[in-house]
Amino acid sequence: MMATRPDPAGLYHPAMPATWWLRKRSYFLFMLRELSSVFIAGFLVVLLLQIAQISSGEDARAAFSAMLRSPGWILFHGVALAFAVYHSVTWFYTTSIVMPLRVRGRELPRWLFTALNIGAWAGVSLVILILYLALPASA
Amino acid sequence: MSERTITLDVTRYRPHQEAVPTVQSYAIPFPDDWVVLDALNHIKDQVDGSLSYRWSCRMGVCGSCGMMVNGEPKLSCAVFLRDYFPRAIRVEPLSNFPVIRDLVIDMSGFLDKLKSVKPWIIREQEKPLSEGEYLQSPRELDAYQHFSQCINCMLCYAACPVFGLDSGFVGPAAIALGYRYNLDSRDHGTAERREVLGDHEGIWQCTFVGECSVVCPKHVDPAAAIQRVKVDTAKDWILSLVMPWGQR
Numbered sequence: 001m002m003a004t005r006p007d008p009a010g011l012y013h014p015a016m017p018a019t020w021w022l023r024k025r026s027y028f029l030f031m032l033r034e035l036s037s038v039f040i041a042g043f044l045v046v047l048l049l050q051i052a053q054i055s056s057g058e059d060a061r062a063a064f065s066a067m068l069r070s071p072g073w074i075l076f077h078g079v080a081l082a083f084a085v086y087h088s089v090t091w092f093y094t095t096s097i098v099m100p101l102r103v104r105g106r107e108l109p110r111w112l113f114t115a116l117n118i119g120a121w122a123g124v125s126l127v128i129l130i131l132y133l134a135l136p137a138s139a
Numbered sequence: 140m141s142e143r144t145i146t147l148d149v150t151r152y153r154p155h156q157e158a159v160p161t162v163q164s165y166a167i168p169f170p171d172d173w174v175v176l177d178a179l180n181h182i183k184d185q186v187d188g189s190l191s192y193r194w195s196c197r198m199g200v201c202g203s204c205g206m207m208v209n210g211e212p213k214l215s216c217a218v219f220l221r222d223y224f225p226r227a228i229r230v231e232p233l234s235n236f237p238v239i240r241d242l243v244i245d246m247s248g249f250l251d252k253l254k255s256v257k258p259w260i261i262r263e264q265e266k267p268l269s270e271g272e273y274l275q276s277p278r279e280l281d282a283y284q285h286f287s288q289c290i291n292c293m294l295c296y297a298a299c300p301v302f303g304l305d306s307g308f309v310g311p312a313a314i315a316l317g318y319r320y321n322l323d324s325r326d327h328g329t330a331e332r333r334e335v336l337g338d339h340e341g342i343w344q345c346t347f348v349g350e351c352s353v354v355c356p357k358h359v360d361p362a363a364a365i366q367r368v369k370v371d372t373a374k375d376w377i378l379s380l381v382m383p384w385g386q387r
Binding site: 004020 | 235
């Protein structure tokens with residue numbers, strides 16, 4: 001059976017404004033999460049360039065490292081870090097929605113699953129930090 | 140009980156008479172237990188019989204009376220005037236849909252999408268009635284039951300900016316209902332539904348804003364359903380690559 005269609009000539013089609021993401025806090029936070037990818041991608045490009053400098057000799061590597069110590073690059077990395085943390089935390093929360101953990105047929109609370117993920121992330125980060133600090137300064 | 144008066148700023152749109160919607164304000168005396176739908180019914184009965192809107196059950200079951208209330212998609216039978224008093228309440232048609240008249244939106248596109256995901260049990264082979272019903276354990280029922288609570292109110296579509304930007308998106312409710320049948324132990328229709336759910340206008344169009352689940356009056360959580368269909372579809376695709384003989 002065909003659904004009854006209204007007269008298309010009489011329909012009013014509301015347009016979505018370009019500023020739709022400013023209408024609600026949740027939309028804004030979603031856009032921030034999307035924007036975070038740009039900064040994370042930028043950080044990775046810089047990291048890849050830094051690794052590439054290793055094969056260009058000691059002078060090139062030192063010059064690149066010196067450039068990264070400028071206030072602009074430090075600010076960029078600070079912003080990228082903030083976005084990376086925001087992206088990771090929201091990612092862990094969304095993971096709890098996408099792949100819920102079930103214990104005896106019951107879904108674990110999302111906050112608990114998120115907390116477990118963040119705890120594991122913090123633990124791995126701590127291990128990496130300890131290993132880094134344990135490396136000889138000349139390495 | 141004494142009555143207070145609240146102002147409702149209601150969007151009006153009269154096709155072929157005006158090109159764009161306008162706002163009409165009504166001052167409505169209301170008792171403490173009135174919801175927005177009661178106020179609209181009062182306007183319709185006592186003040187302005189030309190006001191058009193949908194409603195039916197008045198108890199959050201039929202899903203007919205969805206509207207934007209102060210910019211949020213709500214069932215108008217479930218929002219109390221007292222919670223907004225003394226401020227005025229803005230009542231608009233559901234966002235992201237074409238408007239037929241006043242607060243009545245065109246839902247034919249949604250109905251087409253709903254039908255496209257085949258929200259019914261599909262059997263590879265029906266067994267004769269003489270063999271009895273298809274039995275299901277409580278755990279099998281539990282797997283899909285909360286996704287089956289959808290009342291097709293379309294609040295999730297009004298909250299979804301992806302649908303607002305691309306009306307071709309199959310959308311939260313239709314995908315959640317398709318998933319509900321995929322999860323049903325009596326159903327064999329997952330592969331048939333994949334054509335629509337796995338299409339680029341299906342699950343992959345969703346960017347996981349998540350507002351569909353926030354506004355759902357029945358806590359169906361369509362955002363979770365969509366993401367889980369993504370995981371299932373990706374797994375099926377990988378399995379079809381490594382085990383092409385095992386495809387259903």
